[in-house]
Amino acid sequence: MIWDRAMETMDRQRLQRVQEMRLRWTLNWARERVPFYRNRIDRNISSEDKDPFVFLKNIPFTTNTDLRRQYPLGFLAVPRHELRRIHTSSGTGGKPTIVGYTARDLSMWAEVVARSLAAAGALPGHMLHNAYDYGLFTGGLGLHAGAERLGMTVIPLSGAGTERQVELLRDLQPQGLACTPSYALNLAETGMRRGEDPKSWGLKFAILGAEPWSETMRQRIELALGVSAVDIYGLSEITGPGVAIECSHAKDGLHVFEDFFYIEIVDPRTGDPVPTGTLGELVLTTLAKEAMPMVRYRTGDMVSLIDTPCACGRTHRKISRVVDRRPEERN
Numbered sequence: 001m002i003w004d005r006a007m008e009t010m011d012r013q014r015l016q017r018v019q020e021m022r023l024r025w026t027l028n029w030a031r032e033r034v035p036f037y038r039n040r041i042d043r044n045i046s047s048e049d050k051d052p053f054v055f056l057k058n059i060p061f062t063t064n065t066d067l068r069r070q071y072p073l074g075f076l077a078v079p080r081h082e083l084r085r086i087h088t089s090s091g092t093g094g095k096p097t098i099v100g101y102t103a104r105d106l107s108m109w110a111e112v113v114a115r116s117l118a119a120a121g122a123l124p125g126h127m128l129h130n131a132y133d134y135g136l137f138t139g140g141l142g143l144h145a146g147a148e149r150l151g152m153t154v155i156p157l158s159g160a161g162t163e164r165q166v167e168l169l170r171d172l173q174p175q176g177l178a179c180t181p182s183y184a185l186n187l188a189e190t191g192m193r194r195g196e197d198p199k200s201w202g203l204k205f206a207i208l209g210a211e212p213w214s215e216t217m218r219q220r221i222e223l224a225l226g227v228s229a230v231d232i233y234g235l236s237e238i239t240g241p242g243v244a245i246e247c248s249h250a251k252d253g254l255h256v257f258e259d260f261f262y263i264e265i266v267d268p269r270t271g272d273p274v275p276t277g278t279l280g281e282l283v284l285t286t287l288a289k290e291a292m293p294m295v296r297y298r299t300g301d302m303v304s305l306i307d308t309p310c311a312c313g314r315t316h317r318k319i320s321r322v323v324d325r326r327p328e329e330r331n
Ligand SMILES: [Zn+2]
Pocket: 247, 249, 250, 255, 310, 311, 312, 313, 314
């Protein structure tokens, strides 16, 4: 199922116009409300009427170091009382980054997670076993809100003991599983140790992320649990899980929801764009985020752009799975 057919299958030209309008809004919003961006934009840009895509390329990247320097809430574009939620990034060394969300940000996030779940194979009325950690980490509450938006029933397992999780998988027979790939295997192995066949739990799909995983691991998980397993990508600095998702049709890259996130892929040494299909660092700009707009955020994740039409019908371009982080970002 495609959750938001109008947006997700929009022709590229119209999608670009949506991006253009939202990028213009983001740049104005960030400039007016975040001193860090005001300084950067005013120093680098002369006219506001320029093509916002060209305008954007003149703004320096935002790095983790910049976020740490503004700790805890220096990047906020709204007064604190307008925040409805706080999460933090795990941080790759040093202080974590604190991220704030307005009500609209939370709604946009639920929307992209609902789209992601649908791409993985979820339908309204399905049940989701959500074993992502609920707390400051964005996985648990992120998947939770998106599943509710889609019309699913959520079982909020979070960090409940693995034996208990296996019991509930067997007893409730949910269609969907959300957790890290290694935990999906752990659940299957725990079930097998107890003499159960995990395939009898009736799971149909698994939406896995928050750690790198291989095709071999996908095959092991699919075989052990009898599911279709897809990779979900996201990072709290940008919003959380749901920035990009593999579709169950192709499983050959992750559709980035380009109406909400603008992609650049650059050479990590020079910052110049790399040719389509070449591995480079993913740089993201949020297009509709109120509380903490991010302009040209360097994710540290190495991906390549896949710019070919997908069998699923979605027109949003794909990125390859994150297989590596740039050297200085490694833990
Ligand atoms: Zn697809």
